[in-house]
Amino acid sequence: MADATVSSPVRLRRDPTIERPPISRGTVAMVVLNVVIALGAIAMFFPFLWTIITSITPGAGLTSTPALIPDHPSLDAYLRLFAKRPFGRQILNSLGLAVATTVVQLFTSATAAYAFSRLAFRGRGVVFAVYLATMMIPLQLLIVPLFVELKNFGLLNTYLGALLPTFASAFGIFLLRQAVNQVPRELDEAATLDGAGHFRIFLQIVLPNIRPALATLTIFSFMSSWNSFLWPLVVLRLPELQTLPIALAGLQGQYTTQWDIVMAGSVVSVLPMLAIYLFAQKYVIQGVANSGIK
Amino acid sequence: MTTSIAGPSTPAVARAVPPRSTGPVRRTRARYALTVLAFLLPSAIPLALFVLAPMIGAAWVSLLKWNLLAPPQFVGLANYVKLLHDPSTGQVFLHTLYYVVGYLPLVYVGGLALALALNTRLKGRNLLRGVYFLPVVTSWIVVALVWRWLLNPSTGVVNTVLAWFGIHGPGWWTDPNWAMPSIIIASAWKDLGFVMVILLAGLQNIDPDLLDAARVDGAGWWRRLFNVVLPLLSPSTFFVIVISLINGFQVFDQVYAMTGGGPGGASEVVVQQIYDLTFRYGQAGNASALSWMLFVVVLAVTVVQIIGQRRWVTYG
Numbered sequence: 001m002a003d004a005t006v007s008s009p010v011r012l013r014r015d016p017t018i019e020r021p022p023i024s025r026g027t028v029a030m031v032v033l034n035v036v037i038a039l040g041a042i043a044m045f046f047p048f049l050w051t052i053i054t055s056i057t058p059g060a061g062l063t064s065t066p067a068l069i070p071d072h073p074s075l076d077a078y079l080r081l082f083a084k085r086p087f088g089r090q091i092l093n094s095l096g097l098a099v100a101t102t103v104v105q106l107f108t109s110a111t112a113a114y115a116f117s118r119l120a121f122r123g124r125g126v127v128f129a130v131y132l133a134t135m136m137i138p139l140q141l142l143i144v145p146l147f148v149e150l151k152n153f154g155l156l157n158t159y160l161g162a163l164l165p166t167f168a169s170a171f172g173i174f175l176l177r178q179a180v181n182q183v184p185r186e187l188d189e190a191a192t193l194d195g196a197g198h199f200r201i202f203l204q205i206v207l208p209n210i211r212p213a214l215a216t217l218t219i220f221s222f223m224s225s226w227n228s229f230l231w232p233l234v235v236l237r238l239p240e241l242q243t244l245p246i247a248l249a250g251l252q253g254q255y256t257t258q259w260d261i262v263m264a265g266s267v268v269s270v271l272p273m274l275a276i277y278l279f280a281q282k283y284v285i286q287g288v289a290n291s292g293i294k
Numbered sequence: 295m296t297t298s299i300a301g302p303s304t305p306a307v308a309r310a311v312p313p314r315s316t317g318p319v320r321r322t323r324a325r326y327a328l329t330v331l332a333f334l335l336p337s338a339i340p341l342a343l344f345v346l347a348p349m350i351g352a353a354w355v356s357l358l359k360w361n362l363l364a365p366p367q368f369v370g371l372a373n374y375v376k377l378l379h380d381p382s383t384g385q386v387f388l389h390t391l392y393y394v395v396g397y398l399p400l401v402y403v404g405g406l407a408l409a410l411a412l413n414t415r416l417k418g419r420n421l422l423r424g425v426y427f428l429p430v431v432t433s434w435i436v437v438a439l440v441w442r443w444l445l446n447p448s449t450g451v452v453n454t455v456l457a458w459f460g461i462h463g464p465g466w467w468t469d470p471n472w473a474m475p476s477i478i479i480a481s482a483w484k485d486l487g488f489v490m491v492i493l494l495a496g497l498q499n500i501d502p503d504l505l506d507a508a509r510v511d512g513a514g515w516w517r518r519l520f521n522v523v524l525p526l527l528s529p530s531t532f533f534v535i536v537i538s539l540i541n542g543f544q545v546f547d548q549v550y551a552m553t554g555g556g557p558g559g560a561s562e563v564v565v566q567q568i569y570d571l572t573f574r575y576g577q578a579g580n581a582s583a584l585s586w587m588l589f590v591v592v593l594a595v596t597v598v599q600i601i602g603q604r605r606w607v608t609y610g
Contacts, residue, residue: 033411036411037411037412037416037422040408040426041422041425041426043483044425044426044428044429044486044487045425045428046440047428047429047432047436047437047440048428048432050436050440051432051436107336108336108337108340109337111332111333111334111336111337112333112334112336112337112338114333115330115333115334119329119330119333121327121330125600127334127338129593129596129597129600130346131337131341132536132540132596133589133593133596134341134345134346134349135537135540135541136540136543136544136588136589136592136593136596137345137349137352137585137588137589138544138546138565138568138585138588140565140568140569140572141352141568141572141581141582141585142345142348142349142351142352144351144352144355144362144578145347145348145349145351145352145355146344146348148351149343149344149347149348149351164340164343164344165340165344165345167337167340167344168336168337168338168339168340168341170341171537173337174533174536174537175492175533178529178530178532178533179495179499179529181529181609182499182529182609197329198329198333199329199332202333212495212498212499213495215495216491216492216495219491223430223431227431227433263436266432266433266436269433270428270431270432273431274424274427274428274431277424277427277431278420278424281420281423281424281491282420284491284494284495284498
């Protein structure tokens with residue numbers, strides 16, 4: 001992230017020593033690109049800016065046009081937010097569940113992706129279609145049967161109960177399968193000739209070559225767990241077990257809502273996600289450069 | 295490369311299923327089957343237990359008349375018949391289709407443009423990638439508030455800017471004809487970063503030497519895009535399209551937050567109907583039946599894509 005030190009994030013500079021940008025037809029095109037990207041970045045940043053401003057405006061309402069500079073900015077909303085009792089614990093719950101979900105999903109997705117890309121077996125196409133089909137039913141509908149099932153297992157109000165349905169993700173498997181399919185098969189064939197079995201090819205050839213996709217999946221697994229609302233709400237009923245999105249939803253009162261606290265909660269919930277994203281993005285870009293595919 | 299693995303030169307485990315036979319071949323076969331299971335079971339077990347099993351449970355519920363409280367009553371396919379005769383079923387499916395058809399091209403072309411622009415060596419591109427990803431992690435509650443404000447018919451920024459050019463802007467989310475386009479624009483805007491991230495990862499797989507070779511051969515930027523970049527990006531494109539359609543048919547959060555299905559039901563979608571049937575009207579059986587109708591549509595769309603991909607998706 002050396003670039004982040006540049007004063008204006010939207011300034012573009014051509015560096016003739018390295019690869020030219022795709023639009024190399026002249027300065028005009030570059031200027032247009034700069035302006036469009038800059039305007040777009042402002043438009044993208046705006047809702048988050050609004051969230052931050054509202055969070056430091058005591059007694060803020062949401063009906064009017066937001067004032068860009070609050071009259072009496074204050075961090076009071078953040079203090080009140082963290083003073084709410086198990087709030088710190090709820091952040092840790094969310095963090096723990098998100099990390100566990102991400103680690104397990106990376107494992108289950110990579111192994112399945114390898115099977116669907118590199119192992120021939122009867123009915124592979126059908127099995128893959130069934131995997132994809134698990135994404136096609138709205139979660140709202142699965143909640144009741146899932147609740148009954150987990151209750152029979154005695155897993156209500158346990159972290160395991162919240163985690164089990166997230167252990168495998170058809171989204172992640174599909175994402176990684178596309179990446180594994182792009183790893184040249186000559187690499188496995190060479191390894192096979194050297195006596196490597198599937199486990200070795202998986203660990204030493206395939207995994208290093210799909211690092212950008214693994215980093216991408218890290219972002220999305222973490223995000224889906226971090227933001228998930230409905231299932232944790234149903235399975236974790238005790239306040240000290242509950243997660244951040246549920247705590248944030250509880251801030252929106254039945255009659256009146258203190259929007260500065262709600263927005264402070266929103267900021268607090270976005271920041272870890274952004275950190276994971278920026279961290280993983282580095283690997284998306286570096287991955288292939290180091291992997292010996294070239 | 296990490297292929298210099300020393301080992302006994304036993305016949306390599308074939309990638310294809312070995313022919314059926316007896317003796318040592320059968321043992322190889324059994325070992326191969328175990329390998330397949332070892333790679334597949336870690337994902338198959340949780341999916342079967344915690345997604346497929348509840349799906350089957352939901353399928354059973356679709357054959358019941360049940361309000362979640364009183365004892366259910368078996369009614370066979372009556373829920374399906376009722377839904378097929380209800381004109382509002384066709385309406386919500388049409389609205390959902392409208393959403394998908396409007397949303398997909400917008401989010402894909404926008405996400406591709408963004409990924410290409412941010413794959414260049416711009417100063418501050420990491421920061422820009424972060425900024426463009428922000429909407430993806432922002433909750434729909436906030437995004438909907440902002441977009442309702444931007445698209446406010448009288449005071450909104452969009453109509454104000456249109457007025458500078460002498461264009462009288464539409465009523466956006468307050469107008470039945472413009473409610474769905476408003477939702478589509480906000481959704482595409484929010485998901486641009488998602489598509490960007492997937493395509494950026496895909497772009498990393500493209501060998502720069504190929505682009506250099508095309509450049510040496512005199513191919514301009516557009517030629518390189520269509521003849522080199524897009525074909526090599528096709529596995530990522532395929533992924534984005536399949537996932538966007540699966541998620542698009544289940545659109546709900548943004549409709550709920552932006553228009554609540556209004557005005558006058560003009561933007562009501564399938565999952566919203568499922569939600570209302572379950573939690574507002576206590577008709578769990580009808581809701582399940584509607585979900586299964588949606589499932590069949592999404593499955594059909596996905597299978598068509600999987601079959602069609604052979605024509606345009608190229609791997610490695």
